[in-house]
Amino acid sequence: xxxxxxxxxxxxxxxxxxxxxxxxxxxxxxxxxxxxxxxxxxxxxxxxxxxxxxxxxxxxxxxxxxxxxxxxxx
Numbered sequence: 001x002x003x004x005x006x007x008x009x010x011x012x013x014x015x016x017x018x019x020x021x022x023x024x025x026x027x028x029x030x031x032x033x034x035x036x037x038x039x040x041x042x043x044x045x046x047x048x049x050x051x052x053x054x055x056x057x058x059x060x061x062x063x064x065x066x067x068x069x070x071x072x073x074x
Contacts, residue, residue, distance in 0.1 A: 037070045 020038045022029040045063050048054065 037067065037074065041066055041070075 018025075018029065021035055021042075022033050023035065025033065041063050044066075045059050049056065049059055
C-alpha cells in the first residue's frame with residue numbers, strides 16, 4: 001500500500017510541475033515552451049530551502065509574491 005501511495009503522490013507532483021513550467025499541454029513537452037519565470041522561482045526556492053532551511057510556508061509565500069510581481073513586470 002505504501003509504494004502505491006508514493007507513486008500517486010509522485011504522479012500528482014509531476015503533473016503539477018509540468019503544468020506550471022510548460023502550461024496546459026497534452027503529450028510531449030519541448031523546451032521551447034518552457035516558462036522561465038516559474039522555472040527561476042523554483043530553482044531559487046530549491047536552493048534557499050537546501051541552504052538556509054527556512055520555514056517552507058515562508059518560501060511558498062515569498063515565491064507566490066515573486067511570481068505575481070515578475071508576471072506583472074514581464
